[in-house]
Amino acid sequence: MKHRSVSVCVIGGGIIGSWAALHLAEAGVDALLLEQFPLPHTRGSSQGASRAFRYFGEETMDRLDYSMERWRALEHACGEPLFLRTGLVNFGPPGDPWLERHLAIARAAGKDCEWLDAAAIRQRFPAMHYPEDWGAAWDPEGGILLAQRCLAATQDRFRAIGGAVLQACASAIDAAADGAVTVSLREDAGQAEIAIKCEQLVVCAGPWTGRLLPTLRPALKTLAIPVTYWRDASGECDAARGFPIIYNARLTGIYALPACEYPGLVKVLYHGGPEAEPETRDVPDRAPWERRVGAYVREHLPALDGHQPAIREACMYTMTPDNDPVIDRLSERVTVGCGFSGSGFKHSPATGHMLAALALGREAELPAGFQRARYAARRLAVA
Numbered sequence: 001m002k003h004r005s006v007s008v009c010v011i012g013g014g015i016i017g018s019w020a021a022l023h024l025a026e027a028g029v030d031a032l033l034l035e036q037f038p039l040p041h042t043r044g045s046s047q048g049a050s051r052a053f054r055y056f057g058e059e060t061m062d063r064l065d066y067s068m069e070r071w072r073a074l075e076h077a078c079g080e081p082l083f084l085r086t087g088l089v090n091f092g093p094p095g096d097p098w099l100e101r102h103l104a105i106a107r108a109a110g111k112d113c114e115w116l117d118a119a120a121i122r123q124r125f126p127a128m129h130y131p132e133d134w135g136a137a138w139d140p141e142g143g144i145l146l147a148q149r150c151l152a153a154t155q156d157r158f159r160a161i162g163g164a165v166l167q168a169c170a171s172a173i174d175a176a177a178d179g180a181v182t183v184s185l186r187e188d189a190g191q192a193e194i195a196i197k198c199e200q201l202v203v204c205a206g207p208w209t210g211r212l213l214p215t216l217r218p219a220l221k222t223l224a225i226p227v228t229y230w231r232d233a234s235g236e237c238d239a240a241r242g243f244p245i246i247y248n249a250r251l252t253g254i255y256a257l258p259a260c261e262y263p264g265l266v267k268v269l270y271h272g273g274p275e276a277e278p279e280t281r282d283v284p285d286r287a288p289w290e291r292r293v294g295a296y297v298r299e300h301l302p303a304l305d306g307h308q309p310a311i312r313e314a315c316m317y318t319m320t321p322d323n324d325p326v327i328d329r330l331s332e333r334v335t336v337g338c339g340f341s342g343s344g345f346k347h348s349p350a351t352g353h354m355l356a357a358l359a360l361g362r363e364a365e366l367p368a369g370f371q372r373a374r375y376a377a378r379r380l381a382v383a
């Protein structure tokens, strides 16, 4: 068997692995990014053209502040927009303790979040219909990360500074005789028999993580999330016309992004779905979740054609029992980033920074606000 040796191998060319690889290359490390599918692909969790970025609702802002700085720097480096600021509303009744607590957290962190009462909502966003007494927390810095471009820009930057990308499927991870790690590659599609030998391995395999790291498997649940797009004939719900992201997942399971990804179509998602394997994600019936989305659209967004979605897609979430990801070293040579459920994209520059620091033994250099202990694997009683 032939070996290719690298200092650090990163498995998974989604947004998490791509940022981890970029941080490693920035640190001057000989890094290889391994991806099973030809890039770009639509089979994992980072696909599609849009992801919400929000400060409101987070407990701490350090990872978000760092990430936004990196998104802006990447935007500058690649010369095209990666972020569209639209603002974000999070609805609920006045006096809702969760909303009040998060308004206080955001304001204490210097964010300009404020409460909009029902009259202000009606005046600013007449295309939204919520209960008469409901208002919303307003996060003016929320917006849309142009996900497909973000992913391509991260990988392009990685390549531009010397990183290598290899299309191949990792089939097994083993300890080599000299203590290094060997990653065997699947031998289909005419691939020569080859293995990657590395000093450090970073596994960012999204919903496939449990296959490569069986100790984590019992703690990870993979779901097929219904993603639906609804026609807005009025043009009022367009990002370009200042329509914001609607984040209502806590009370209703629903969040929506203004028309931007496909012209004239508003993206509405349910924060949940049937359990599914990534290869067969279209098999389980998503209709019960889509019906809830449809009822929400008809009740709260009457400008949309609520008869049926114009487009139906699915995307994979990887959930942990406490909904927090695992960003940790599992052994002396293996680091993992997984379980990002529905909120991993916005933080991915900070997550990549953490993964690279862990792989290089430089975790002491990470800012305390990155809360490394919170994301430890041992909290799941698996490592």
Ligand SMILES: Cc1cc2nc3c(=O)[nH]c(=O)nc-3n(C[C@H](O)[C@H](O)[C@H](O)COP(=O)(O)OP(=O)(O)OC[C@H]3O[C@@H](n4cnc5c(N)ncnc54)[C@H](O)[C@@H]3O)c2cc1C
Binding pocket: 011, 012, 013, 014, 015, 016, 017, 034, 035, 036, 037, 043, 044, 045, 046, 047, 050, 051, 052, 053, 168, 169, 170, 171, 204, 205, 206, 207, 208, 209, 212, 225, 226, 227, 269, 314, 315, 316, 317, 337, 338, 339, 340, 341, 342, 343, 344, 345, 346, 347
């Ligand atoms: C519908 C939906 C909406 C979302 N909305 C938001 C949002 O608004 N805001 C937000 O911040 N986040 C959001 N998220 C979450 C975010 O998109 C994910 O957390 C993030 O994309 C996870 O990226 P990943 O790199 O961990 O996984 P993936 O993108 O799945 O990447 C894993 C990669 O590893 C590769 N791989 C796996 N196994 C192997 C192997 N054996 N060999 C080689 N390669 C392998 C896969 O092919 C894949 O490319 C959303 C997610 C979904 C599904």
